Amino acid sequence: MSTSSTISEDVKPGTVLTMMNVQDPDSDENGKVHCALDENVHFAMTSASNNFFTLVTESDLDREIASQYNITVTCSDEGVPSLSSSVTLTLQISDVNDNAPVFDSSSYEGYIVENNTPGLSIFTVRARDADWNQKARVSYILEDSSVNGVPVPLIALFDYEQIKDFHFRVKAQDGGSPPLSSNVIVKILIKDQNDTLLRSLPSPDWWLSGG
Ligand SMILES: [Ca+2]
Ligand SMILES: [Ca+2]
């Protein structure tokens, strides 16, 4: 029996990991063998026939909880005193893309003071993915992000007198195949500045004719 092997985290309970044929050349009780596992809730040892043993998974596995198990099998005969031997199997659990990215917050809200400096950072949106490597690599995609038909990334300056708030969606997508994704709504409020006094004053002509 090989002492290290790899199995995918999505195998069903009852999946056979390995089969063992345990030889004990003694006769009668001295040659009768029983095999048992050390305490390990995820695996079980079954005996198919004489001296033939099968190691199976007994529950669902989750690489995000445990990515490796050391399973010690001890076989002993019925002789008196009993003789036994042990072998330890190292089982690696390989990753399946079974987690979508999860945003740090269920929604985001921020504000921009109008007449903002273009390129200003408002806040950071972040999503984490519990899987491994490429299956946990998150890309962010802006969706439904237009204000009066203009895509948000193209708007350099915001004017409170034209728009007071807007929202868009950010999609976080992992690098799995197929990819998994999740969405979050980002709401942006534009804050007013006192910048329209001159625009709203009557023109000098008005003063002359009407005053
Ligand atoms: Ca998992
Ligand atoms: Ca993932």
Ligand SMILES: [Ca+2]
């Ligand atoms: Ca996984």
Ligand SMILES: [Ca+2]
């Ligand atoms: Ca204003």
